[in-house]
Amino acid sequence: MLHPRSTPFDDITSRASQPLPLPVFSSCWYLVVTLDVTEFRPDENTHFQVCANKMEDVLSSEVFGRRIICDGEYGTVCYVGTIPPTSGLWLGIEWDNPLRGKHNGSHEGRRYFTCSQLNTLSDISLRGYEVSNAGQKEEILHSCPNISVLNLSKNLLASWENVADIACQLKKLNTLDLSENRFYLPSHPSLLANAFENLTTLSLNQTGITWKEVLQCAAMWPVLEELHLASNGIASMERPVNCLQCLTLLNISDNKLTDEKQLYALSELPRLKQLIITNNRISSVEFPVTQFGCSTELFSSLTSLSVDGNNVSLWSFINELNKLKSLQSLNCQNNPLMESEKNPGTVRQLIIAKIANLKYLNKTEILPEERRGAELDYRKMFGIDWLKAGGSHKSEFNNLCVMFLVEHPRYTALVKKYGAPDDEEIKSLQPVNLKNKLLCLTIKCPDKPDQQPIKKNLPDSMSVQKLKGLLFRLLKVPGSELKLTYESSKMEGKEIELENDLKPLQFYSIENGDCVLVRW
Incomplete structure (x- = not known):
């Protein structure tokens, strides 16, 4: 062994x-x-x-x-x-x-x-066992030939040749963790490729390896699909040439990447689906395209991107991500941008509205109702800016300035999808006084036909919890027993639950004329 x-x-x-x-x-x-x-x-x-x-x-x-x-x-x-x-x-x-x-x-x-029996084992961890070499010839092969997952992290391995001596005896090996070891480069990496011919997942976290060294070693891993390189101090990257072409997942979190151009080195990996660059120093990104609203051919297979813990502070970063035609999942917490609005729900809505194909945001699924509400709110929120920038209810008179298109590249698509915002929607946004922030709502009790509807003007900043307190005074029913939903004229026949007592009414996109339904 x-x-x-x-x-x-x-x-x-x-x-x-x-x-x-x-x-x-x-x-x-x-x-x-x-x-x-x-x-x-x-x-x-x-x-x-x-x-x-x-x-x-x-x-x-x-x-x-x-x-x-x-x-x-x-x-x-x-x-x-x-x-x-x-x-x-x-x-x-x-x-x-x-x-x-x-x-x-x-x-x-x-x-x-x-x-x-050792020969039946498929998953073994030898983390911290001071392993330095393969030992007696073919002993591993005869003792435990069925190992497919092997953890050799935090050992005394220093030579890729020694690792190859171990791996060549494990024909079923597909997952290998070599984190927290220190290796010198092999003289002829391609000569060791047979030892790793079935290796699909490799972890080299905290090994001090540079990206240049990764590319030099890559010939050893001809079918590698997942590569983990966290906490290696990587500050620069270059394009892989004739290597890593099978890679579907790359984890380069907790490194020192600052320049968006470093990411371009990865943009032509044909099978890359998941990119994890959390806890770096990335602040911006730009994907050149021929015209506004078009997709880029870069990162053509990328479906999941994690940029938590970076320096993203501008909405232009999110705008650029809409150019990635396959992107469906985004994690972007712990960035300055997430604190740019007083209400975190507003930030979430804006991101959803700006990235058309997104299905998961910060590990939470985006349901069709949430997307529709986010896009309608976005269309209304920037309606005044759209008019000032040359937008018109008549498409033949549209002549939007470049600055607006740069800041809101999806707005034109939303107008085509939902129509231009009408005058009433735009007027409701003008913050002239408190009256502009009041919502005229009808409160109904559908299970109590004897209870007459009640009309109330309520501030959009009122929390669901405070609304329940008001209803307690009106209906004499404890707030803990109340279940609230609302109906919108824009989504007829659809009830949306007000399930979070701490959220304000504006979080649920409640508008003038909507109806709050109360059950207990």
């Missing part, structure tokens, strides 16, 4: 240096732990006597199946009894760690219990 400090595999563990007390007995009994069996012996200072048969019965019922820990290793008691020709009672332990012990539950041809 894999050798820590080049010692034989069977010597990874050693005899316990301290006796381990048995939980169900007094201190007059103790364990002496060998590599895979444990003998009970009476303490020399005790006067407690018991016949062997009775002791075996007691131990069998009390100890069998118990969990133990010795030298930090966990195990399960699978046998209690004698082991001829030795004297005394012994415990047979199946260790959680498959590398602990020499035997498999049998002794001198007799089986006492059954252990898991």
Whole structure:
């Protein structure tokens, strides 16, 4: 097997240096732990006597199946009894760690219990086991040939040749974690490719590797699909040429990327679907296109982008992402942009409205109703700017200035989808006085036909919780028992639930003339 400090595999563990007390007995009994069996012996200072048969019965019922820990290793008691020709009672332990012990539950041809077999294991972690090389020739091949997932992080590996010696014995290996090791570059990477011919996932986090070194080594990984390079201090990137062409996921989080041009180096990877660049220093991005509203051919397969924890502060960043024709999922929390509006819900609505094909934002699904509401609000919110920039209700008179198109590249598409904002919608946005912020709402109780509808002028900043307080005074029903929904004239026959008591009415895009439905 894999050798820590080049010692034989069977010597990874050693005899316990301290006796381990048995939980169900007094201190007059103790364990002496060998590599895979444990003998009970009476303490020399005790006067407690018991016949062997009775002791075996007691131990069998009390100890069998118990969990133990010795030298930090966990195990399960699978046998209690004698082991001829030795004297005394012994415990047979199946260790959680498959590398602990020499035997498999049998002794001198007799089986006492059954252990898991190394040759059946497919997923092994040797993190922090001081592994430095493959050990004896073909020992891994004969001992555990079915390993497909192997964690060798935080070990003493320094040579890619040594890693290849391990990998070449594991024909089914597809996932390998080498994080927190330090490697020098191989002389001829392509000569090691056969060892990694089936490797699809590789983790090199905290290895100090540069992007240039990654490209130099890439010939070793001909079918690699996922590559994790977090926390390596990577500050510059260049285009992969004739390598990494099968890559579908790239994680370069917690590095030092600042220049948007560094990302262009990745833009022509034909199969790249998921890009994780969280906790870098990216602030802007730009994808050149021939005209406004068009998609770019860069990142043609990218469906998921994570830019959490960067320096994104301008809406132009979000505008550019709309050019990525396959983008469906965006994570962008912990950026200055997310704090640009007093109401976080407003930021979310604006992002949804600006990126046409987005289906998930910050790991939350965007439902059709939410998209429709966000796009209608966006169309209304910037209606005045649209008119001032040359927009017209008659398409033949539209002559929008370039500045407006740069700031709102999707606005024209939204006008085609929903029509131009009418005068009433635009007037409702003008913040002349408090009256402009009041909503004229009709409150109905559909399950109480005797209850007459109530008309109220309410501020759009009123929270759902305060609305319930008002309804308590009007209807004499505790707010905790009330369930509120509303109907909009723009979505006839559709009720939208006001499920969050802390959100203001404006969060749900409630408008003048809408109807609040109250049930209890």
